[in-house]
Amino acid sequence: MTAYKPRATLETHEVFNQPAPLEDANLFAGDRLLSGLVARAGAAAHAAHLTAFGARVGSAEAAALGAQANRHPPVLAAFDRYGRRLDEVEFHPAYHALMAMGLEAGVAARAWTHPQGGHVAHAALLFLMSQAESGVTCPMSMTYAAVAALRHAPALAEPWLSGALATGYDPRVLPAERKRALTLGMAMTEKQGGSDVRANTTRAAPAGDGLFALTGHKWFCSAPMSDAFLTLAYAQGGLTCFLVPRWRPDGERNAIEIQRLKDKLGDRANASAEIEYRGALAWRLGEEGRGVPTIIAMVNHTRLDCAVGAASLMRQSLSLAIRHAEGRTAFQRRLVAQPLMEQVLAGLAVEVEAHMALTFRAAQALDCAVAGDAGEAALARLLIPLAKYWVTKRCPAVVAEAMEVQGGAGFIEEGPMPRLFRASPLNAIWEGSGNVIALDLLRAFGRDADAFARLREHLAPLRDLGAGAAALLAGADPHRLAEERHARALAETLGVLAAARALQAWGRADTAAALLAGREAQTFGASPLCGNARAILEHARLAEGAG
Numbered sequence: 252m253t254a255y256k257p258r259a260t261l262e263t264h265e266v267f268n269q270p271a272p273l274e275d276a277n278l279f280a281g282d283r284l285l286s287g288l289v290a291r292a293g294a295a296a297h298a299a300h301l302t303a304f305g306a307r308v309g310s311a312e313a314a315a316l317g318a319q320a321n322r323h324p325p326v327l328a329a330f331d332r333y334g335r336r337l338d339e340v341e342f343h344p345a346y347h348a349l350m351a352m353g354l355e356a357g358v359a360a361r362a363w364t365h366p367q368g369g370h371v372a373h374a375a376l377l378f379l380m381s382q383a384e385s386g387v388t389c390p391m392s393m394t395y396a397a398v399a400a401l402r403h404a405p406a407l408a409e410p411w412l413s414g415a416l417a418t419g420y421d422p423r424v425l426p427a428e429r430k431r432a433l434t435l436g437m438a439m440t441e442k443q444g445g446s447d448v449r450a451n452t453t454r455a456a457p458a459g460d461g462l463f464a465l466t467g468h469k470w471f472c473s474a475p476m477s478d479a480f481l482t483l484a485y486a487q488g489g490l491t492c493f494l495v496p497r498w499r500p501d502g503e504r505n506a507i508e509i510q511r512l513k514d515k516l517g518d519r520a521n522a523s524a525e526i527e528y529r530g531a532l533a534w535r536l537g538e539e540g541r542g543v544p545t546i547i548a549m550v551n552h553t554r555l556d557c558a559v560g561a562a563s564l565m566r567q568s569l570s571l572a573i574r575h576a577e578g579r580t581a582f583q584r585r586l587v588a589q590p591l592m593e594q595v596l597a598g599l600a601v602e603v604e605a606h607m608a609l610t611f612r613a614a615q616a617l618d619c620a621v622a623g624d625a626g627e628a629a630l631a632r633l634l635i636p637l638a639k640y641w642v643t644k645r646c647p648a649v650v651a652e653a654m655e656v657q658g659g660a661g662f663i664e665e666g667p668m669p670r671l672f673r674a675s676p677l678n679a680i681w682e683g684s685g686n687v688i689a690l691d692l693l694r695a696f697g698r699d700a701d702a703f704a705r706l707r708e709h710l711a712p713l714r715d716l717g718a719g720a721a722a723l724l725a726g727a728d729p730h731r732l733a734e735e736r737h738a739r740a741l742a743e744t745l746g747v748l749a750a751a752r753a754l755q756a757w758g759r760a761d762t763a764a765a766l767l768a769g770r771e772a773q774t775f776g777a778s779p780l781c782g783n784a785r786a787i788l789e790h791a792r793l794a795e796g797a798g
Contacts, residue, residue: 269660270578273571273793274314278379279305281794284566284604289375291757292615294368297361301375304356308383313352314667317384319345320520321670327512327524338509339424340476340522349387349520351420353380354432359394360416366621374559374614378607381563385674386520388560390434390474396552397435400481400492403537403545407494411435411479426498427478436477437553438469438495438526439546445470446687448543453484455493458532462500463493465528468510475509475524481536481549484528489540493533506531517673550682551635555617557678558610558638561646562603564671564678568653569603571668572596573792575657586656587788595656595776597784598769600791602649605766606642608757609750613638626705632695633706634749640688640739641746643679650675652775689738692745696732703729710748713755716764723748723767762787 279286279301289301307313323343331337357364358380362373373395381388394415401408401415414433421431444450453467465484472480479496499505506529513523537545573596576586586592613634619627654661654668661668679685696703707727713720727744731737747770754763761783769778780787 268580270575272311272314273574274309274311276309276793276795277302277305278309278382278793279375281305281309282566282570283790283794284607285375285378288607288611288757289371292368292371292611293618294371294375296368297365297372297375300357300361301372301379304376305379307352307356308379313349313383316345316348316352317520317670318667319343320349320384320386324519325512325522327509327522329509336504336508338475338504338507340509340512340524342422342476342522346387346520347420347422349380349384350390350422352383353387353391354394354420354434355418356380357418358388358391359434360418362395363398363416364418366618368618370555370617370621371611371614374555374611377556377559378563378566381560382567384520385560385564385671385677386518388556389518389521390436390477392553392556392560393437393474393477393549394433394435396549396556397437397481399552400536400545400549401494403492403548404494404534407534407536411494414478422476424476424497426502427496430478433478434474434476436472436474436480437549438472438480438482440471441468442470446683448483449490451483451485451490453482453528455484455486455491455533455535460500461534462532463535464530465493465495465533466530467528469526469528471513472509472524472526475512475522475526480507481546482528482533483542483546484533486535486539488538490542491539492536492542492545494536495528495531495533499532516676517670518677519673551632552617554639554682554688555610555613555635557682558606558613558635558642561643561675561678562606562610564675565603565606565646565649565653568650568668568671569596569599569791570793571661572599572653572656573788575660577792591776592656593784593788594779595652596791597780597787598775598778599649599652599656600787601762601765601769601780602645602775604759604762604787604791605747605750605754606645606649608753608759609634609638609746610642612749612753612756629699629702629705630709633692633702633745636688636692636695637742637746637749639678639682640685640692640742641750644685644743646678647672647675685739685742689742690735692742693732693735693738703732706745706749710745710752713748713752713763713767716751716755716760716767719767720748720751720764723770 326341328339358376362369417432419432441451455463458464508527510525616627616631620631751763
């Protein structure tokens, strides 16, 4: 019998016609959409800082850290080896590296430490950080937003404010006074109520020395490794906001037990938990019985960040889709040069720029409100929920279409698109789902009789864009404000109009017109952009060599 002799290794194919990875690009200086919006929104003074950070988060190193942090999700360490409770969360080193990257750049602090254009700068930093890994932005956002609520109790807040505003990261499990920097989380909702926080059952009893003892559960505790949590519980005077530290004033661990970590669809690098308060000591924030108004100061900021996060996911997805279409050939032509693909990509680019414009316009209104502009303060109260509703609602559709542009390669877990797609519904759910936000808008109009008129006055210049804009404005009927069944339609229409107005005011009237013209299209590219498509697409592509 003749022995088998293996044949020489034969090459079956050459790997070619594949786009290069989108790495080592400057995600600020190379992004004309972002850098232009930041300048127009009044934060040009932050450009050098944002440029340096854009290079950092756009690096191959940052991309690898994001992939690793998702591949190795956090693990609960409920007990030590002797059975004593620890209630700690263990993270992969990549997660800590990303947290340090963002917090040292001022994602949580810069809005408050650099107030001139600070909220726009914060939005830009969060937007950039999310493109390295969106999960780590959750504790950064909550730390940023908690500052607004802490200011309701200045005497209590001082050490916590100092820690939250420190531009650094200290992951050690220690009492707050022994740490270089702090992060703050939230624990609001309960199983039986969800967004209806007035259905909460957690109770707060006086415990002496200005402290309260909290007993109850929280269905979602975001970022349970934080140094303290803003939470809601019923005191004698009604639903009240409290600050619950991880460590008691006597240096012992507080009675906060982590029952389990959530097994979530996306946002896997970050931990969310179910917890029990078993007599956990806490300080009151704000007046007793005024818990919801106190916490709203924080929620308005986290809702803005939900819009920022969704816009960032869409921007990253668009960038990846354009890179794929520019680097791949089919039927003897580059994908990007094929008319139908050009229309699809340009349609995506119009939406993404519109979402970004509305988000940064809302951040600008917040900056103006801080500076004392009453008109802009009123506008911020409307633009933030409009951005939260419309921008986050459109995110899954935009990310899915960008994934489809990339074909099978976009569906493979080694690439970033599955992670972006899993994260795409998150920001529409967090901090109030679509119905909650739409109803909040109706209540805002109901509380302030002039609010809707003020918004319509803000949108009025859209009539210059033609009959389509005028028809949409007419369709935003004030008589519908009292009808709950129209709340979502009204929120969407006003969101689109507010985005178009921001584009128009900032010199992008053609894009605003394209947005309004294509609003009814169910499929990207179904409303041809004619000669504008190539210019829109060129404006949206990341510049090469900007790393």
